[in-house]
Amino acid sequence: MTENVIALNRTDDLERAETLFNKYRIKHIPVVCKDVVIGMLSFTDLQKISLAEATADEHDVNAVVYNSYTIEQVMTKNVVTITADTTIKEAATILANSAFHALPVVEEGMLIGIVTTRDLLKYYLKNY
Template sequence: MTQNVVALNRTDDLERAEALFNQYRIKHIPVVCKDVVIGMLSFTDLQKISLAEATNDEHDINTVVYNSYTIEQVMTKRVVTITPDTSIKEAATILSTSSFHALPVVEEGMLIGIVTTRDLLRFYVKNF
């Protein structure tokens, strides 16, 4: 699991989200309220709303679109989480049978990490 999790607050805006996706080269960001996971935002979520609202002026499209929505409107609200005790096999099973690619890791309700399909692939390559 990745322990230094990049997270968003429910009050952050989508421009901040895009900046974090680009800065850290990640594809999934948990959304938290006082370290409790309340949603998940993926880079694909941002792409979907940008494409849905596309105009002829591509320079300003992200600003216009991002100002039209809040993180809570775009994020996935039903998030599957795991605990630090969840086995690698169980995490891989969840991700391989689901339509998402990241699992927030929570302990006593608080976000402490994230496991992504990329993390699982790195583990596999390193150990096999």
Template sequence: MVRKRPISTIMTHQVISLNIDDTLEKAKHLFKIHNIRHIPVVSRDALLGIISYTDLLRINFDDAFEEKGDTREAMVDNLLTIGQVMTRKIVSVNTSNTIKEVAEIFKKQPFHALPVVDDNKLVGIVTTTDLINYLLNKF
């Protein structure tokens, strides 16, 4: 039955991730070149947190101004670390969770991405976009 289908069938397996020591500038670059909105933060393969594009927008005010190339953004990027900006309280799922279970989590929570972790190792990420694409393909 479709409801019992594991999340591993729709999750992203090739996860773009950051290390806690990486810079906010690197995070911005990864968001831009990969056209993604969520990046797990790992130490080796262990999940430590997650950073979203929205997290970066909250701390960078330059996007609200016309002038680009101002040093304010660079100052903010150098003052804060990935560890200070990332979300540490993470809800995650594992590959055996069903698509229905993941949809129920998204329904109850304000976030749009769930890291997929097996045996304390990051193995994927599933987003509301993945879920919507899956549902659209069913019609």
């Protein structure tokens, strides 16, 4: 699990989300309210609402589109979470049988980490 999780607040905007995706080269960001996971935003979610490919001035279009939506409107709600004592096999099974690629790790409802398909592949390569 990755422990130093990059997270968004429900009050952040989508431009901040895009900045974080690009700066940290990540594809999934938990959305929190007082460290409690309330949603998940993926880079793909941003791509779905972006019209950047339809114009030469990508930044202006993204700014207009991003200002038309809130994080809460775009994020996935009802996020599947796991705990720190969830086994690697259980986490892999959840991800293998789901349409998403990241699991926030929570303890007493609070975000403490994230497990992604990339994390599982790195673990597999290191240990096998």
